[in-house]
Amino acid sequence: MTAPPRRTQAERKGATIAKLVDATIEAIEEVGYHRASIGEICTRAGVSKGGLFRHFDSRLDVVVAAAQEVGRRHMANFRDLTTTEDRLPPIDLVRYARAAIRHETNVVWFELLVAARTEPELRERLHPVARALIDDVEQAAIDALDPEVPPDLTRLVATSLIHMFDGESIFRHTYPRPDLEEERLENAARLVEVLSRQAVT
Secondary structure, three states: OOOOOOOOHHHHHHHHHHHHHHHHHHHHHHHOOOOOOHHHHHHHHOOOHHHHHHHOOOHHHHHHHHHHHHHHHHHHHHHHHHOOOOOOOHHHHHHHHHHHHHOHHHHHHHHHHHHHOOOHHHHHHHHHHHHHHHHHHHHHHHHHOOOOOOHHHHHHHHHHHHHHHHHHHHHOOOOOOHHHHHHHHHHHHHHHHHHHHHHHO
16 A cells, blocks of 8 residues: 655645634634634644644634635535526525524624624724625625626625624524514515516516
8 A cells, every 4th residue: 555645835734724714613603702712722723822823923813714714615605506506596595695694603703793893903804804705795696696686786685684684693592583584584585586576677
């Protein structure tokens, strides 16, 4: 048997960074932003603190990288979904958007956005990340809907639905109303469908 080829330095670096980012996402999901310390992240990743600082200058840097990765995963999944069909019906698009927002990894965004309200440096670092994610969401919605729908209308509807589902996702743990949540989903899809029809007539 031949030994497997040794990984290059770049491959080893990439693998370590991926471990640290995954561990940061996991830590924020499970113990929250403020308790996701460097020690917590390194323990979960199986990487020393020195190893972390070889790739990231600070805890904030690895936290921002985790936020970027959460957004990248959501958008990659959505792109995969929309490329499997010519045009997905509005109910499928809306249902996917809500499922993505409710996914446990999205807790990372909720945690960071709340923390950023009172932490100026975190807020400054998250601003371009959040802007890039919303821009990507809006463009994905434009690509998924009928091309004759005005882009500005699609952007408005897409971001409005996201903000609505964000609030729903947070509040449902304290006061769950599953029947109302399903009705909200169906009416949101109906709204998308009606606006799309009106825009092309």
